[in-house]
Amino acid sequence: MTGEDNESVVKYLRPPGATLEDVADAAGVSLATASRCLNHPDSVRAEKRQRILDAVERLHYVPHGAARALASKRTRMIGAVLPSLDNALFGGALGPFQKTLAAAGYSVLIASSDYDPDLERTHIRNLLESGVEALLLVGALRDPAIYQLIDAKHIPYVLSWVYEKDQHHAYAGFDNIGAAIHLTDYLMMLGHRRFGVISGIIEDNDRAQLRLQGIRSALNGKSLDLDPDCVFERQFSVEDGREVFRLMMSMSKPPTAIVCGAAPFAYGALFEAAEMGVRVPDAVSVASFDDMWLAPHISPPLTAVRTPRREMGEQAARYLVAKLEGERVALPRALETKLIVRKSTGPAPFANLPGSPPPE
Amino acid sequence: MTGEDNESVVKYLRPPGATLEDVADAAGVSLATASRCLNHPDSVRAEKRQRILDAVERLHYVPHGAARALASKRTRMIGAVLPSLDNALFGGALGPFQKTLAAAGYSVLIASSDYDPDLERTHIRNLLESGVEALLLVGALRDPAIYQLIDAKHIPYVLSWVYEKDQHHAYAGFDNIGAAIHLTDYLMMLGHRRFGVISGIIEDNDRAQLRLQGIRSALNGKSLDLDPDCVFERQFSVEDGREVFRLMMSMSKPPTAIVCGAAPFAYGALFEAAEMGVRVPDAVSVASFDDMWLAPHISPPLTAVRTPRREMGEQAARYLVAKLEGERVALPRALETKLIVRKSTGPAPFANLPGSPPPE
DNA sequence: GTTTCTTTTGAAAGCGCTTTCATAATATTA
DNA sequence: TAATATTATGAAAGCGCTTTCAAAAGAAAC
Structure with a gap:
């Protein structure tokens, strides 16, 4: 009686959701096999695979990201710190950035710095703690200590909205x-x-x-x-x-x-x-x-x-993914801007032609 | 020689960054004390605390989020799935949402569904796997299975941009x-x-x-x-x-x-x-x-x-934080919309007054 | 100087998963 | 069928941290 009671209490206190071990038990395989089944499906025999997948389904198993991250050293999360989120400007890059990354299986952790360097620094630190595998930042101007912080973690990053020919950083931006x-x-x-x-x-x-x-x-x-x-x-x-x-x-x-x-x-x-x-x-x-x-x-x-907002987002995402997948990628090239001439500009009022300085 | 060699190889292969154990060693305390020092500072004597903090500084220690999450069962991450990110509409809620959460120590994982229910479902699943502790969604209309998925994880969520008096969901929205x-x-x-x-x-x-x-x-x-x-x-x-x-x-x-x-x-x-x-x-x-x-x-x-975009973002954030901190919070109340009358509306051309139907 | 009550501390047990490594099962060849 | 080469599997060792629990240290009371 006591034992039963205790057991039910234990069950009640258990965190919600089945673990991979539960799945393995239910499928009558070892934990290792269950894990392999989810990560390298064809390394496990078809018949067992089916049993495992069934158990996954039946138990509504949802992988535990943190555990997986800890064991595999991969979070598949990428951080982005933008000056602001409430307008279409940075959203125009963030959307495509997120979309491209999602297609490659990565999630995006965002934060807005409100154009405040201290806040940006804090956010970058937090993202690093959260385990992001890469970073998207806006602009190149920041305390060198921040770059050191990032470099110390050996994670790739891209600076957007600016571009320099130097090799110090990866840029997804324009001149x-x-x-x-x-x-x-x-x-x-x-x-x-x-x-x-x-x-x-x-x-x-x-x-x-x-x-x-x-x-x-x-x-x-x-x-x-x-x-x-x-x-x-x-x-x-x-x-x-x-x-x-x-x-x-x-x-x-x-x-x-x-x-x-x-x-x-x-x-x-x-x-x-x-x-x-x-x-x-x-x-x-x-x-x-x-x-x-x-x-x-x-x-x-x-x-x-x-300004090539969509292109910046996509280029940044592609570059980071390539880096993370271990490909040897060249630094992204500068993106093109284009002057769209419309009707708000026209000849100067007094047609000061070149060569003939305006009357003083 | 071999030993040394081996050791240096091991060091080289080590993931970048010091662990809390390194910090503990450097400070001459136990791992447990070092951990406590960072999480409950005043439960450790001042003198040791200083030694530990110094070591943290010296070793550039950055906590490992996944490990912390696994042990503490807290990721301090909140997910948001919005229909789109590239315009000011949802950004107007997302910005304040993120800001409010950041102030409370939470990060935001975002994804955009592109108004596609399937994509939304996928993103929600991924966020759940990532270990988000709460969710912000837009609208209430979605496959019940999605709500089951979320409920199975026992995590709070808020539906924004809509409001119903029913008690089934928490809304941060308007009528x-x-x-x-x-x-x-x-x-x-x-x-x-x-x-x-x-x-x-x-x-x-x-x-x-x-x-x-x-x-x-x-x-x-x-x-x-x-x-x-x-x-x-x-x-x-x-x-x-x-x-x-x-x-x-x-x-x-x-x-x-x-x-x-x-x-x-x-x-x-x-x-x-x-x-x-x-x-x-x-x-x-x-x-x-x-x-x-x-x-x-x-x-x-x-x-x-x-439409109260800022308010929705803030209200949603506050509600979720309160929930996560274990406070007993009432469901958020409906937010007010306001009709701003400007010059684009005026009397109907043929002044069809009520009671006098327009000539057929 | 004892004894008792607090406050600090460290050892150790996980958290849920991935990944070696050795073993078992199966397929291939002779 | 026996010997060998593959392939599939499971046991177990962590990943880096938090947290319980019991012991140690310090403060307070006698």
């Missing part, structure tokens, strides 16, 4: 400077000489830094300078785009071309322009990074640099 | 029917009698089903019917919104009010209206679910039902 130069050159070709920039917060954000650097570099190439008064640093938001546009238009010498470091700024600028009655692109041209779904629909349609 | 009725009533109050609906694909999507049901119900309340020819089912996209708007406007008796099941449809309709020269709201009113950032900026500003 921000080049893209910014291309965009700026295009605007200069249209005769623009006085530029305004609405940038994301520069600190801790190398994408923003590089884009600004690219703009400056293109300008310098034509012996022009970027007026510091025309560079505004803001949190990404439509409202800030509106506000800065208003500020710029109220300057004694407003820019004739506004380059936005991110789409929301451009939308804000365009909305505000419409409201103020400022004609785009006649009075001022507006162009932006991150061609998003709205760009072709907004009025006027927005000239923007298409 | 789709009620919101649809409210919106439809508002439009009827403006005199609208002939409605068009652009809905997401109904199959497997209870949010879409409920919204449509709400619209019908409101109409029926006024003895009106929803003309089947005026209901269009499309994948969520701006383009489809445009296309359907065009179709509706070319009908012999076009609707005077268009209710969109999701924001992209409404944007598309508005863009197309502008392009076609159809005056909104004079000729036709457009309203939508999911008030998103663009709604107040688009022209005309969009009347929309604000």
Whole structure:
């Protein structure tokens, strides 16, 4: 009686779900065989395999990930730390990243850093503790100690949204400077000489830094300078785009071309322009990074640099999987951006042609 | 020599990183004490604690999540399966969800189902195998076997974006029917009698089903019917919104009010209206679910039902954490939606007042 | 200085699985 | 049929950690 009682208590306290041992018992095979049956099906005789699979079914057996991970040293989890999750920007890479990985049998552990380096560091640490086998990060700019931390674990990682030719890291990204130069050159070709920039917060954000650097570099190439008064640093938001546009238009010498470091700024600028009655692109041209779904629909349609979000997600996933499967893979190559010219950019108002400097 | 050789080989083959045993040895304490030091710091004398913490630091010790999970039966991971990740809609809940959970020490494993029930099922299974301690899902409509699977694991879960008064599930959502009725009533109050609906694909999507049901119900309340020819089912996209708007406007008796099941449809309709020269709201009113950032900026500003995305994410997270911490928590209450009236809706063209049926 | 009551500690037993390694069963060849 | 080469199987040793339990150490009381 006592024994029975005790036994039932034990049963009650047992964690829910059958273990592989239960399956093995039910199928009348050893634990080892049961394990093999699930991991290397054709290393076990067909007849037993069936018995085991039946038992799995009957007992609703669900493998215990942690136990498996501990024994096999594989978690099949990959971590991703993104600056934010609530907009379509990083989601545009995360979705394809996750999809590609899922197809290869990996899960994704995510975290958002909110553009905060400390938070990012914490998340990376936690992901490492969770046993992720690889990491996806955004940008390259971070405390070297973080890279050491990752390297100490010998796990592969990819930096997205940026690209460098150096061999220090694996990048799944694009050339921000080049893209910014291309965009700026295009605007200069249209005769623009006085530029305004609405940038994301520069600190801790190398994408923003590089884009600004690219703009400056293109300008310098034509012996022009970027007026510091025309560079505004803001949190990404439509409202800030509106506000800065208003500020710029109220300057004694407003820019004739506004380059936005991110789409929301451009939308804000365009909305505000419409409201103020400022004609785009006649009075001022507006162009932006991150061609998003709205760009072709907004009025006027927005000239923007298409950033390869889907491609980054997929490339990063493919690279990491290849690495994890032990393949000898080359570092991913730079992804292409593309300048999509629409109606928000046009010739500079007073057609300052190259060679004929604007009247002072 | 051989011994040494062998030893060095062993060391080389060792997985990267120190184990807690290494830390214990380095600190001159037992494994048990080292473990306690990390989990219940004040159950170990201060002096030893310091020695252990120093060793942790010195050896760059990073806990092994799987081992910890296996021994403690806690993974501190929570799974989320969303229909999609690449837009701001679910991201708007996912971000706050993740943030709230991170603050409580939990990580989030995500997967996107692409609105595919089979894929969702697979992901749920995988998450369960990964050892998630709780789940966030979207909608309530799914194969009962899935709920059985989850229940068999005795883990809590929350269904978001929907809400039912029943006690079968925990919901972190809102009343789709009620919101649809409210919106439809508002439009009827403006005199609208002939409605068009652009809905997401109904199959497997209870949010879409409920919204449509709400619209019908409101109409029926006024003895009106929803003309089947005026209901269009499309994948969520701006383009489809445009296309359907065009179709509706070319009908012999076009609707005077268009209710969109999701924001992209409404944007598309508005863009197309502008392009076609159809005056909104004079000729036709457009309203939508999911008030998103663009709604107040688009022209005309969009009347929309604000869905409590942030609140859902936070509420879901709080509920799950409370459950996991063993607190006795009541099921979450329904979240409020709010009809944000803007300029895209107005009186029906021929001011069909209630009581005076439109001339046939 | 004892005795008694707390607080700290370490030994050891798993957690559920994978994976050697040696053995048993089967297939192949002579 | 015997000898040999394969292939399938099971026993057992962990993976790195948490946690019980009993013993040791320290504090408090006499």
